[in-house]
Amino acid sequence: MNVHDFYFDLPEELIAQEPLKERDSSRLLVLHREDGRIEHRIFRDVIEYLEEGDCIVLNNSRVIPARLFGVREGTGAKMEFVLLKRIDKDRWETLVKPGKKAKIGSKFIFGDGELKCTILENTQAGGRIIEFEYEGIFEHILDKLGQMPLPPYIKKQLKDKERYQTVYSKVEGSAAAPTAGLHFTEKLLGDIEKKGVKIAYVTLHVGLGTFRPVKVENIEEHKMHSEFYLIDEKNANIINETKEKGKRVFAVGTTSCRTLETASDITGKIKPQSGWTDIFIYPGYKFKIVDSLITNFHLPESTLIMLVSALSGRENIMKAYDIAVKEKYRFFSFGDAMLIL
Template identity: 80%
Template sequence: MKVKDFYFDLPQELIAQKPLEQRDMSRLMILDKTTGDIEHRIFKDIVEYLNPGDCLVLNNSRVIPARLFGVKKNTLAKVEFVLLKRIDKDKWETLVKPGKKAKIGTRFVFGNGELECTILENTDYGGRVVEFHYDGIFENVLDKLGEMPLPPYIKEKLDDKERYQTVYSKVEGSAAAPTAGLHFTNELLEKIKQKGVKIAFLTLHVGLGTFRPVKVENVEEHKMHAEFYNIDEQNAQIINQTKKEGKRVIAVGTTSCRTLETVADANGYVKASSGWTDIFIYPGYKFKIIDGLITNFHLPESTLIMLVSAFAGRENIMRAYNIAVKEKYRFFSFGDAMFIK
């Protein structure tokens, strides 16, 4: 299978630069994966498509201000770091731009010297392992000096940092938001619960996979970067009860989907666990647990469009995406949503 099979032409002006004023007023495309039928709605209408007893599974990871701008200690050359994965208390895997300045042993300074780091080693994907040096609590220092790591296709500054967080975000650790969840408001979640829909939470800290383009020609050769996940006993039980009752498990976002498919057994039941997943889902994959998926509109040739193609069928997805372009849907992180049922 070729990466170019997942290409579509996307005009730049359809890449959403800012979130809508009201989260749940974005557009919603409903795609029936069996028939290929498409409907056009508003996101808050999602309630109509959920049935009592269904379970929505949400990723409660919270984005940290993971982008740091600093200078090389001896030359003051400017450099940018994005924190991807915490290895232990002060050691992190990072992306560095420009990487040629970040040789092993080099030291960098951030802010007015409140934070420094030393490059310890190179990683296999061109990143760096660094150790930070500071006084006090790292999270407080990062909160003061760090910026939200908005994806590179968003050029405008975000006025309200909370708009790049879901309303239910709780567990800090992501380098990017699980963006399908950005459409939910507390009021909408309340309406969904009142309809008898169950809500379950898991955590997947979004890391390098989000930033990393597919550089191979054949899909099967791409390797995903491992991301940390956790699902506790209480939430595993909610999901398993839904399965037992023959109701639908609906993943909110590709991150929830990948976590569920990592922890599910062959019968579609999950057990409480935590660990690292590098699951890569593309057409041909046999889904074990999810029955529905709420997701945003993704980059051409990305692992995310491959995942939704695996779930809904490549032809259905490419047709839906071409319709989305024609109908001027908004794409990517701050864009519109799709419900695949």
């Protein structure tokens, strides 16, 4: 398939710059994939589409304040670092800007000197491997000095860091939020459980590669970035029991979807495991676990719109996106949501 098959025209004013006051008050476009029927609802209405015995799967990864601003020791030259992947206790793979000043061996200082780093080596992707020096607990220092690494299409500074976290975020490690989950409130999750719907948790640490464009025309030639995932025995059992009883598994977000499809075997069972996944889901893929998907509206020609097209059919998705633009739905991380049934 050609990457241009997933293009749509998106007016810039539809890109949401900040979250709504109430998480569950976003709009919800419901797409019935069998007949292409579309409904327009409010996100909290999602509970009406869930039945007793169904299971929703949430990604409990928590975003770290991964953007750091420092100065080069000796010259005072300014440098921006974005932490992408923890290699071990104090070494990280990072993006740097401006890259020309980040030479191997150079040292940088953050804040009042409570955090320092040394550039160790270059990466194939144009980033740097760095090693931090500090006294105390790294996570506490990062929370004090770091900023949320908001996507490049969000121009406004976020006033409340927690609005770029899901209410159930727990395991720190993401460089970007699993944004489909931002619509859930603790009350809505409680109401869903009261209805007899199971809630399962997986972890996938979202990397900034999720925003990288597809640069090849034939999408089958695209190579996905890898991300760390984990699913434990308790949650694997919840999902397997749901499938065994003939009930539906709703993945909340493309990250949960990719985790479930990575962790399933050929018989359609989830195995408890952890590791790195670079699974690329596009039309033609046969889903083993996921029956329905709760997701946001994605960028044109992105791997994310390709994934949702794999589940619902490309024609259904492109029609739904055309309607979403006409109806002025809000797009991307802080935008509205879609339920694919």
